[in-house]
Amino acid sequence: MNWRGELNKYLASTYKNWIISKRNVFTLFELFFWPIMGLLTIGLLTRFLNVSSNTVSFLLVGSIALTILQTSQMDVAYVLLFDMWSKSIKNTFIAPIKSYHLVFGALLFGIVRGTFVFGILVVVSNRLFGFDFLAGGIAPVLIFLVGVYAMAAVIGITVCISILTFGQKADVAAWSLSGVVLLVSGIYYPVEVLPPALQALSRAIPLTYFLEYYRSVYISGPHNIVLGALLAALYLVVGLMMFAWSIERARRTGIMLRLSE
Amino acid sequence: MSEISVKAIGIFKGYKSFFGKNTEVLKDITLEIRSDEIFGILGPNGSGKTTLISIFSTLIYPEKGSLKILGLDSRTEKDAIRKQINISTAKPNFPWSLTVRENLKHYAMLYGMYGSELKKSVDEQIEAFELEEYRDIKFEDLSTGLKQRLSLAKAMLNRPRLIFLDEPTTGLDPEIAIKTRQLIRRIHRENEVSVILSTHYMPEAEMLCDRIAFLRHGQMVAQDTPQNLKNQLHLGERMILHYVGPVNIDELEHIPGVMRIKAEPGIAEIVIDRTAENVDRIIKLFAGASILNIDIIEPDLEDVFLELAR
Numbered sequence: 001m002n003w004r005g006e007l008n009k010y011l012a013s014t015y016k017n018w019i020i021s022k023r024n025v026f027t028l029f030e031l032f033f034w035p036i037m038g039l040l041t042i043g044l045l046t047r048f049l050n051v052s053s054n055t056v057s058f059l060l061v062g063s064i065a066l067t068i069l070q071t072s073q074m075d076v077a078y079v080l081l082f083d084m085w086s087k088s089i090k091n092t093f094i095a096p097i098k099s100y101h102l103v104f105g106a107l108l109f110g111i112v113r114g115t116f117v118f119g120i121l122v123v124v125s126n127r128l129f130g131f132d133f134l135a136g137g138i139a140p141v142l143i144f145l146v147g148v149y150a151m152a153a154v155i156g157i158t159v160c161i162s163i164l165t166f167g168q169k170a171d172v173a174a175w176s177l178s179g180v181v182l183l184v185s186g187i188y189y190p191v192e193v194l195p196p197a198l199q200a201l202s203r204a205i206p207l208t209y210f211l212e213y214y215r216s217v218y219i220s221g222p223h224n225i226v227l228g229a230l231l232a233a234l235y236l237v238v239g240l241m242m243f244a245w246s247i248e249r250a251r252r253t254g255i256m257l258r259l260s261e
Numbered sequence: 262m263s264e265i266s267v268k269a270i271g272i273f274k275g276y277k278s279f280f281g282k283n284t285e286v287l288k289d290i291t292l293e294i295r296s297d298e299i300f301g302i303l304g305p306n307g308s309g310k311t312t313l314i315s316i317f318s319t320l321i322y323p324e325k326g327s328l329k330i331l332g333l334d335s336r337t338e339k340d341a342i343r344k345q346i347n348i349s350t351a352k353p354n355f356p357w358s359l360t361v362r363e364n365l366k367h368y369a370m371l372y373g374m375y376g377s378e379l380k381k382s383v384d385e386q387i388e389a390f391e392l393e394e395y396r397d398i399k400f401e402d403l404s405t406g407l408k409q410r411l412s413l414a415k416a417m418l419n420r421p422r423l424i425f426l427d428e429p430t431t432g433l434d435p436e437i438a439i440k441t442r443q444l445i446r447r448i449h450r451e452n453e454v455s456v457i458l459s460t461h462y463m464p465e466a467e468m469l470c471d472r473i474a475f476l477r478h479g480q481m482v483a484q485d486t487p488q489n490l491k492n493q494l495h496l497g498e499r500m501i502l503h504y505v506g507p508v509n510i511d512e513l514e515h516i517p518g519v520m521r522i523k524a525e526p527g528i529a530e531i532v533i534d535r536t537a538e539n540v541d542r543i544i545k546l547f548a549g550a551s552i553l554n555i556d557i558i559e560p561d562l563e564d565v566f567l568e569l570a571r
Contacts, residue, residue, distance in 0.1 A: 005373035012370035016356060019367075023358040023399075087354040091415065094320055095371040096343035251321045254276045257311070260350070 009097055013079045013105030020082055021113070030074070035067045035117045036124055042188075043129040057218040060131050062187040064121045065211060068114040068148050069155070070178055075110030076103060076156020080163055081171065090260045093251075099243040103160075107153050114149060136217030143225065147210030150232035151181070154206075157239035164246040167255060186211050206232035263297040265332065266423050266455040267317055272326035274312055274479075286312045287479045290326070294472075296422070296455040299445070301466040303459070303566060304476035310459035311351065311427055313476065317457065318348045318425045331422055344372070347421040351428035351459075353412030357401040361392050361411055364400055365418060372419040386414035390444065406437035413444060417452070424448070426458035430465060442469055463563040475569045482569050491560050497521075497532040499558040500543065504529070506550030516542045 021027045042063040046056045079102045083089045092102075122133040134141060155177050162170035181187075184194060184202040191202040202208045209228025216223045250256040272290040275283040287309045294300045302310050315321045317330065319339050328335040330342045355364045365383045374382055387396050390410045395403065403411065409429065416424045429445060430438040442465060449456045460466050466473050467487050474484040483490055497520045510524045513531060518539040521532040533539055544552075 004375040008370040008375045008379070009373050012367055015363075015370060016359065016367050019363055020356060020358050082356055086356045087352075088356060090315075090320055090348065090350050091355065091368060092371065094318055094343060094346070094348050095368065096340045096373070097371055101371075251319075254274075254312075254321055256321055257315055260354070 009101040010105040010108070012097075013102050014109045016082065017075055017078055017106055017109040020078075021109075030071060031113065031117055032120065035071070035121055038067050039063050039121050039124055040128070043125065046129070054219045056129060057131055058190075058215060059188060060125050060129065061133075061215055061218070062211065064118065064125065064133070065144075065148055065207070065214075066182060066187050067121060068118050068145070069152050069181070069207070071117050072107070072110035072114040072149055072152035073155040073159075073178060075113060076106045076153055077159035077171070079103070079106035079156075080160045084163060084168060084259050087260050089256065093247070093256060099247055100240055103153060103157055103240060103243065106156070107149065110152055110156070111149050114152070115145070118145065136214075140214055140217050144210055144214040147206060147213075147225075147228060147232060150236055151205075151207045151210075154232070154235045154239050155181070157236075157243050161239075161242055161246045163259070164243075164250040164255060168259065181205060181207060184208075204231070206235065263295045265293055266296045266330070267292070267294040267300075267457065268327075268329040269293075269317070270327045272313075272316060272323045272328060274309075274316060274321075274323050285479055287316070287323070290481050292474055292481065292484055294455070294457060296331075298471035299449050299456040299458065299469050301458055301460060301470035301473040302476060303461065303463070303466050303473050305461060305566075308476040309479040310461075310476055312479075314348070314425045314427050314457065314459050318346055319343060320348070344419065345421055346423045346425070347416040347419055348425040349409075349412040349416040349427065349429055351431055353408045355400045355408075355411065355415070358399055360397050360399050361403070361407075361414075362387065362396040364411065365415060368415050369418050374419070382418055382420070386417055389417070390414040405432050406434070406441075409433060409437070409441055410444070413441070413448070417448065417454075420452070421454060423455045423457070426456060428459055428461070430460070430462065438465075445469060463561065463566050467561060475566070477569060483565075487565075490565050497534050498560065499556075500531045500533055500540070501554075501556040501558070502529045502531070502543075502547060503527060503553040503555075504547055504550040505553060508547050508550050512546055513543065516546075519543075 039060070042059050046059055083092050125131040125133060158177055159171055159175065184191070184198050185205045185207040186202060191199055191208055194202060206228045209224055209231070212221065212223040213225040213228065215221065270291050272287055273285070274287040275285040277283050290313060302313055304310050312321070316323050316328065319330070319335055319342055331345055333342050335342060356367070359367060362383060365386060366379065369379045369382055387393055390413055392407070392410060392414060395407055400408065400411070413429070416426070426445065430441050433441060445456060445458070446469060448454055458469065470487065472484070472486050473490070475482045485493065504527060508529070510522065510529060513519050513522050516539050518534040519531055520534060523530040531543065533543070
């Protein structure tokens with residue numbers, strides 16, 4: 001098969017997620033309502049607490065990162081969830097596709113949606129709270145976004161693995177992963193305020209490093225973006241391998257059939 | 262000489278519960294299916310038909326046994342197999358909010374089609390399955406019959422050499438079911454596609470299938486052409502006589518070839534292994550009465566099914 005055929009195997013998931021999203025009125029909530037509400041809440045809180053401009057930037061970067069992460073991770077997980085909800089998993093997995101076709105095709109759409117949300121939040125945070133997200137130039141923004149999208153892919157893959165391993169209801173548990181990320185990766189506070197055990201956990205999460213890197217543009221401080229990037233790459237590779245393994249396992253155990261019923 | 266589409270030897274499959282309890286669903290299935298035939302897998306609900314079709318289509322894997330699909334090993338050459346097969350599932354389901362055309366395009370992309378080849382294949386299937394006027398209707402708004410046609414169209418997208426149809430007419434009204442059967446026959450004939458279908462609807466199997474296998478409790482209890490199965494099981498023919506007047510029904514038991522007798526006043530239903538001689542003797546027994554009507558009914562697959570399901 002030539003490269004265009006191979007490319008279309010990836011784009012099949014992008015295409016499906018795009019059509020489903022554009023026909024779903026609640027997509028507007030995912031793209032506009034919740035992201036803007038989240039940003040406004042945090043922005044207004046900083047005004048009420050009358051915090052310094054450094055703290056404002058700290059919190060707004062965290063809020064925006066969390067919103068993009070949640071938007072994009074959903075798109076990766078949707079690649080399996082849409083099939084599961086419509087009971088059409090058999091039709092997908094009888095085709096000659098691999099786990100990475102599904103993940104990267106869905107992630108591409110997640111990146112498009114995430115970047116769209118990012119654009120809206122950059123404008124809103126600039127107009128309402130005077131925070132310039134692009135102050136450090138385009139390169140730090142791109143590096144930061146790559147980190148967030150890699151993290152989103154890892155969480156989305158984990159949701160898919162949970163469903164294929166434990167069945168339909170497992171997605172609820174898997175979503176709680178983003179709660180763990182919220183707690184320990186320094187979204188709204190520096191990881192140094194965490195108890196030592198949780199600090200150790202935060203150092204195992206790539207998003208922690210990408211947040212520190214991006215915040216260093218506004219508030220000088222140490223960061224280890226290389227380690228963050230290596231961890232993200234490692235988790236992505238391991239996640240893809242485990243996703244492939246969980247597909248094979250679902251075929252062996254018969255969960256693949258039960259997910260279609 | 263035709264090729265072999267499926268060669269299965271000693272296939273076993275069980276499902277383990279969370280606590281490790283194993284429920285055996287298929288036991289020691291061995292069969293060979295030729296590429297030029299429509300092969301039917303029959304059996305009551307829960308007999309393992311869907312599991313067997315899912316194994317043949319590489320959707321799930323057997324625990325034990327050897328399986329070759331289109332001459333390829335199902336363990337080591339899965340991708341090569343998947344490129345050349347497709348499936349139409351029981352109760353067809355597709356992403357709800359995608360239209361007929363969008364669904365076909367999505368699945369064509371999963372098979373690595375692109376550009377004009379993709380468009381041509383989608384358009385061809387829409388035309389072949391008479392879906393033109395529904396091409397922009399969302400899947401959730403289609404009738405059951407149209408969903409089934411979409412499912413068959415999707416199964417033909419990658420121009421497969423072998424397709425699996427899992428209960429293709431379940432839930433369809435009789436008129437649509439007849440049309441669907443005609444479509445299946447056309448797919449097989451015109452596209453030279455090997456067809457393996459599961460059904461618990463006996464007339465469908467009799468109409469479509471060159472050969473059939475009966476499953477019961479996960480085991481294959483018979484495998485042959487419909488006619489041979491009927492002959493092998495010695496099911497006999499049902500002779501139904503409506504009469505008026507005195508007849509000694511007990512005498513029927515002494516006529517060679519009479520297998521079963523069910524009698525009510527005025528009606529006698531006799532199952533016989535028919536020969537000219539025993540029919541003659543039966544008629545003679547009714548000489549003292551007036552025969553109003555005689556029907557002789559050949560056994561059908563329903564009878565085979567009932568016999569094998571016992």
